[in-house]
Amino acid sequence: MALTAPPGGRSIFSPATARERAENFEHYWVYLRHRDGELxxxxxxxxxxxxxxxxxxxxxxxSRRPLAAPERFYRNYVTMRDDPRTLDRTTLLLTFLYKFARHEWVGISAAWDATPTLADSEHLTDKISRYHLAEEFGHMRLFHEMLETFHLDRVEWVPLPNWVKQAYGVFTRMPPALMSSAAFVTELMGFTVYLQLDKILDETLADEPEARERVRGLLHEIAVDELGHVGLRRNYMGPVGRRVAKRMVRPMFHAFFHSMPEAALLFDIRRMVKDAEGFDYGMIPPEMLRGAWVPSYFWRRS
Known part of the structure; x- marks a missing residue:
């Protein structure tokens, strides 16, 4: 039977057999090496x-013009010091992008130190994890390009407070079943952000068409990888993990976005939670789905 298109309506939380999941780790590894090249x-x-x-x-x-008040970006990009409602939409978007990327940077830095190198990896999943983390470091470089697109060349990637870094360290030492569910929800949350960002770019950057399309292109490079990460993390979960993950969506989304004051002004968080709980591949724009990895058990067979 030939694989055609992902079916709309099949939830990301739908079941898969242990054999299907094992086969898909192999499929993903082949995809990664072809798409990413040498580590x-x-x-x-x-x-x-x-x-x-x-x-x-x-x-x-x-951008055709620098930000109207770049000093407001620099004052608020690490920690929001002003009332976020007083920032213009472009500055609000850029301070959000920094904070969002910074969380990813801290998380992957902790995970990189805790995982074996590719040469020392004994299991296929360890090799996949190493590539996965290297992809995330690549995303950080693309986020930096987004900020430089708006003439923001003094951005520094400031470490999060020690207690937050310690929390990420604890995350890497969770029991495997619980970590798989939490990691899946984290990836699902990140991809939901990319979908929402794509929707608001036209309005937010309406007067900067070239910069808007550059940001969209950079986000697209990241989103294709992140969609693969959603499928990969789904592939780790058995029946219990799927149930736990679905219950984690709402509290994890609200906790994460509460830490970034910009989020509620840019996005409809309630809608994002609902979209994540009902996520299926039929909701993905074709241009984003093209080139992405999707577990075979989500593809329609003919």
Whole structure:
């Protein structure tokens, strides 16, 4: 039977057999090596991703005008010091992007130190994890490009408070079943953010068409990977993990977005929770789905 298109209406929380899941780890590993190329351990980078980054950097795009008040971005990008309702929408978007990416950076830094190198990996899932983390470091470089698109060249990636870093460390040492559910919800939450960002770009950056399309292109590179991460993390979960994950969606979403005051002004959080709880591949725009990895048990057979 040939695989055609992902069916709309089949929930991401739908069951899969142990055999299907084992086969899909193999499928994902083949996909990763083809898409990403060689893993460069010392650089925490992937050969093909570095080439993508170089293409963006060789053809830089800058907004027609700098932010009206760039000092307000720099005052609020690490910690929101002003009333976020007083920031213009572009500045609000950019401070959110920084905070969102910063959370990812801290999480992957803790995980990178806790996982074996590719050479030392004995299990397929360890090899996949190493590639997965290297992809995330590549995403950080793309986020930095987004900020530079708006002439923000003094951005520093400031560590989160020690207690937050310790919390991420605890996350990497959770029991496997619980960690799989939490990691899945984290990936689902991140991808939901990319969907929402794509929807608000036209309005938020209406007067900066070139910068808008550059940001959209950078986000698209990240979103294709992140959609694969959603499928990968779904593949780790058995029946209990799926049930636990579905119950985690609402509290994890609210806790995460509560930490970023910009989120409630940019997005409909309640709608995002509902979309995540009812997520299926039929809701993904075709241009985002193209090139992404989807577990085979979500594809229609003919």
């Amino acid at each position: 460069l351990e010392a650089e925490r980078a992937l050969a093909n991703k570095q080439r993508v980054l170089a293409r963006f950097q060789e053809h830089p795009v800058r």
